[in-house]
Amino acid sequence: MPDELGSQRRTHYSTDLSPAIAGQTVTVMGWVLAVRGHGAISFLTIRDKRGDIQVVAKSGACDDGVRQRIAALKPHSVVAMTGKVQPSEKAARGVEIVPDAIRVFSEVAKIAPFEPMAKTVKNIDTRLEIRAVDLRRGVLQDIVNARNMALRAIRDYFAESDFVEVHTPKLISSATEGGAALFSIFYYKSQAFLAQSPQLYKEQLTMGFEKVFEIAPIFRAESSRTPRHLSEAISIDLEEAFVDYNDIMDRVGRIVTVAADAIRKYDGLDGKLDVPEIPAEIPRYSYAEMMEKLESAGVPAKWGTDLYPSALQKAGMAGFYFVYDWPLGPKPFYVKPAVSGDKKTSESFDLMYGDLEISSGSTRIADRAELESRMKQKGLPAEKFDYHLRVFDYGMPPHAGCGIGLERLLMALTGTPDIKDTTFYPRDIDRLTP
Ligand code: ATP
Secondary structure, X not given: OXXXXXXXXXXXXXXXXXXXXOOOEXXXXXXXXEEEOOOOEEEEEEEEOOEEEXXXXXXXXXXHHHHHHHHOOOOOOEEEEEEEEXXXXXXHHHEEEEEEEEEEEEOOOXXXXXXXXXXXXXXXXXXXXXHHHHOOOHHHHHHHHHHHHHHHHHHHHHHHOOOEEOOOOOEEOOOOXXXXXXXXXXXXXXXXXXXXXXXXXXXXXXXXXXXXXXXXXXXXXXXXXXXXXXXXXXXXXXXXXXXXXXXXXXXXXXXXXXXHHHHHOOOOOOOOXXXXXXXXXXXXXXXXXXXXXXXXXXXXXXXXXXXXXXXXXXXXXXXXXXEEOOEOOOOOOOEOEEEEXXXXXXXXXXXXXXXXXXXXXXXXXXXXXXXXXXXXXXXOOHHHHHHXXXXXXXXXXXXXXXXXXXXXHHHXXXXXXXXXXXXXXXXXXXXXXX
């Protein structure tokens, strides 16, 4: 029978323990990371959400019953330990606990498919099948904590910059960009879709609120299996009135910087995270310049095509950089056209990290007739977007904005190679559980 929590509460987190409180009796709670030794002495490592705690149960120094219960514990078991804090040069934080009493809330009888301390586990499906347990591993705890720090810093940035947080519908009647990979669902008696982006709604909201942001899921029916695509991802979207794409690039630079600074301050369970330096001015290359870079690296470059990861790798692109003034052709209908040299370009940018796209943004078309004409050019039925177009008759400000993929940003800032590990319960073409 597991022990009851009852009225017992933790008195200290791992990080509260130090030689300064030597001699005090404390109660800690957490998961068993490892048990070593046997017979006369057992060492137990407990992990709580902040770090690790060493417990030393030595014959003669603690109750025999307690010592035997400790020796029999298996990793992942959930325990409360009450005992005296004792200085120890070898232990983390310079202290260990000499136990007086133990409660086992959840005794693990099975051998888990992986150790809680494992840095790597070969098969990702083994981990994902018991994701909540997987997320206890230090390496993932650090990524999740980094995500939390980054989000907090980004929200603070938006608050300081006078943005209003908005929430737009995720159940929608038609595609934002037409034909893209949408999930279709039943909506009462009709068909609906899961929103692939808050694009049109956030643009509309600049009419009343000028500066808006949303941090929310986007849904993409991505048919390919890649380490950089999820079917459900979190997008940090912002949209701002009376500015253009240059101002948005400035903001994106700030957002990446505040997120990186926040993560850099975090002492991970597995040590400091290796956060890349963010230059004060993130380099900006026009699409035309990128074509030249690719050509000089011997990569065939055709105007109008995407900048594929393999080409960017061959050209040696590394770190954060913007690519701006993309060809208009492939851009969504709401992106503002421009002319650069003799080529039709758009007031658009992508933020890249090496070969990984982190963000996409642009100045938007604010004129209804122009927007309708772009829809026609792209073969989209304007009448389906009437719900959107009609507000343009009543004062749409010039505006610009972008979407930043939170999981992609974290891949860059925490050096995580697979996007599945920068989220909690990843969704992709093969996985809809847990
Ligand atoms: P890609 O070409 O890499 O598939 P995209 O051009 O479809 O991306 P956008 O529609 O411009 O992406 O979305 C803006 C941002 O949202 C991207 O830069 C990326 O950070 C994030 N994003 C888009 N799709 C996904 C996805 N399937 N999984 C994770 N993040 C995504």
